[in-house]
Amino acid sequence: MDVDAEKKYFFEALCLFHETQWLHNIPVIEILTRASLDAIPKEWMEHLQTLENDELNNFVVEKTIKSEWPDSLKAYVDKCEKINKLPLVPALPSIELPQSFRTGLSLKKQHEIMHLAHLVHTQCKSHDVQTIIDLGAGLGYVCQMLHCLHGYRILGLERDKENVDRACYRQEKLYSDSLTKIKYVQCEVTCDSADAIESILQREFPGVTDACLIGLHACGDLSTSASRVFCEMKSVKLLVLISCCYHKLSISKSVQTPLREKQYFHNFPTSNCLRETIATYNLDIGQFLRAPFLRLACQESADKWRGMSEEKHNEHSFHVLARAVLELYSRQNNLILKKKVRKGTRKSQCSNFQTYIKDSLLRYDLMSNIAPGAKLTGKVSTRDELEKSITQTWEEQNGKLRSVEIYTGLQMMLQLPAESLILRDRLCWLHEQGLQAVIVPVMNKCVSPRSYAIVSHKR
Numbered sequence: 234m235d236v237d238a239e240k241k242y243f244f245e246a247l248c249l250f251h252e253t254q255w256l257h258n259i260p261v262i263e264i265l266t267r268a269s270l271d272a273i274p275k276e277w278m279e280h281l282q283t284l285e286n287d288e289l290n291n292f293v294v295e296k297t298i299k300s301e302w303p304d305s306l307k308a309y310v311d312k313c314e315k316i317n318k319l320p321l322v323p324a325l326p327s328i329e330l331p332q333s334f335r336t337g338l339s340l341k342k343q344h345e346i347m348h349l350a351h352l353v354h355t356q357c358k359s360h361d362v363q364t365i366i367d368l369g370a371g372l373g374y375v376c377q378m379l380h381c382l383h384g385y386r387i388l389g390l391e392r393d394k395e396n397v398d399r400a401c402y403r404q405e406k407l408y409s410d411s412l413t414k415i416k417y418v419q420c421e422v423t424c425d426s427a428d429a430i431e432s433i434l435q436r437e438f439p440g441v442t443d444a445c446l447i448g449l450h451a452c453g454d455l456s457t458s459a460s461r462v463f464c465e466m467k468s469v470k471l472l473v474l475i476s477c478c479y480h481k482l483s484i485s486k487s488v489q490t491p492l493r494e495k496q497y498f499h500n501f502p503t504s505n506c507l508r509e510t511i512a513t514y515n516l517d518i519g520q521f522l523r524a525p526f527l528r529l530a531c532q533e534s535a536d537k538w539r540g541m542s543e544e545k546h547n548e549h550s551f552h553v554l555a556r557a558v559l560e561l562y563s564r565q566n567n568l569i570l571k572k573k574v575r576k577g578t579r580k581s582q583c584s585n586f587q588t589y590i591k592d593s594l595l596r597y598d599l600m601s602n603i604a605p606g607a608k609l610t611g612k613v614s615t616r617d618e619l620e621k622s623i624t625q626t627w628e629e630q631n632g633k634l635r636s637v638e639i640y641t642g643l644q645m646m647l648q649l650p651a652e653s654l655i656l657r658d659r660l661c662w663l664h665e666q667g668l669q670a671v672i673v674p675v676m677n678k679c680v681s682p683r684s685y686a687i688v689s690h691k692r
Contacts, residue, residue: 280302281642318657322676323674352673357445365387367447372399457503460663530655570600590627663687
């Protein structure tokens with residue numbers, strides 16, 4: 234690893250995300266309360282708002298720019314391309330899940346399982362590995378696939394006992410011939426789990442000395458825990474890990490400031506290289522690499538806009554702005570929104586703002602922020618009056634629909650650079666442990682947004 238080159242990359246990445254806080258450092262529902270749309274440079278808006286639908290798509294996806302655009306906008310595009318160090322996804326092999334494994338699985342899940350299995354088998358075969366440990370095995374789909382196609386012995390670890398029970402039930406009912414080759418065990422994996430996993434492995438498959446540790450969309454802290462377990466387990470020689478849900482990393486410290494809460498995470502940064510870069514330039518990353526940044530890093534990539542229709546853009550901008558109006562109205566009237574159900578407003582109810590707000594008021598309670606727990610009272614006393622009052626706020630803001638899509642497009646251009654920073658940090662940590670490691674594109678980003686695996690092996 235070229236430490237100086239990595240530090241230079243990290244510094245340039247940190248500068249980009251510090252400069253573009255207005256694009257990524259707030260939840261999307263706050264784009265009106267924080268006046269984010271007004272933060273788009275006027276000289277950028279003059280040009281971007283004139284783009285036709287296909288031109289806007291090409292700008293965001295292909296980074297297509299025009300000669301007459303301002304230098305600052307061209308520089309933004311250039312920096313986004315420079316900071317994204319993730320490898321291009323090549324033409325993927327044409328592989329499909331066997332028919333017997335497709336029942337109950339979405340096309341997305343089928344794609345993920347099959348392409349992960351292909352990568353794992355390729356790596357295990359080249360390193361002569363016969364045993365696999367699957368972290369977060371769920372219902373055992375990946376385990377069964379790898380055994381069925383390639384005959385591996387597999388230890389599936391899962392923290393949720395109900396999932397373990399269901400995986401065992403499926404195995405007995407559908408794959409009884411694998412009972413001696415696939416073992417499902419309840420285990421919550423942390424950074425200190427190496428000894429416990431080693432004990433389970435030797436209990437289930439005595440004498441194993443060359444296992445592969447895998448994880449499909451290892452959520453939050455599980456990814457960094459997996460890397461540490463890999464380093465510490467002598468019987469594990471290979472790691473194939475696809476991460477997700479970076480925003481679910483546990484917070485080590487938060488500090489409330491007048492502007493916003495500072496957030497610091499247990500497992501980001503992980504590498505000494507990034508930590509030293511931050512210290513050298515005295516950067517307070519708790520101010521600008523917060524949960525919204527981590528959430529952006531695990532959102533869908535700009536490829537989603539490839540060929541997107543004007544109708545789809547209109548649907549998206551409506552939904553984003555309508556929810557932001559609901560948030561703005563609540564803040565202006567000293568109210569807080571409290572969900573009555575797990576999911577907020579349904580997109581199926583978004584044909585116009587009248588249906589949107591009626592559906593929203595069925596699924597949220599508007600509570601007084603002065604006296605928590607008290608129902609809304611005062612100048613708005615009936616549901617009809619409340620709908621009318623919120624609709625007035627919508628009418629004041631709905632001229633910003635086009636700005637929403639431009640803002641979203643600019644933000645999406647930061648997604649891959651953000652994910653690149655996180656994965657390069659994790660890659661550096663593995664290099665610092667003396668391990669060989671690379672980032673490998675595994676899946677179609679349009680099908681499965683978290684499509685990159687870190688592959689590492691011990692010499």
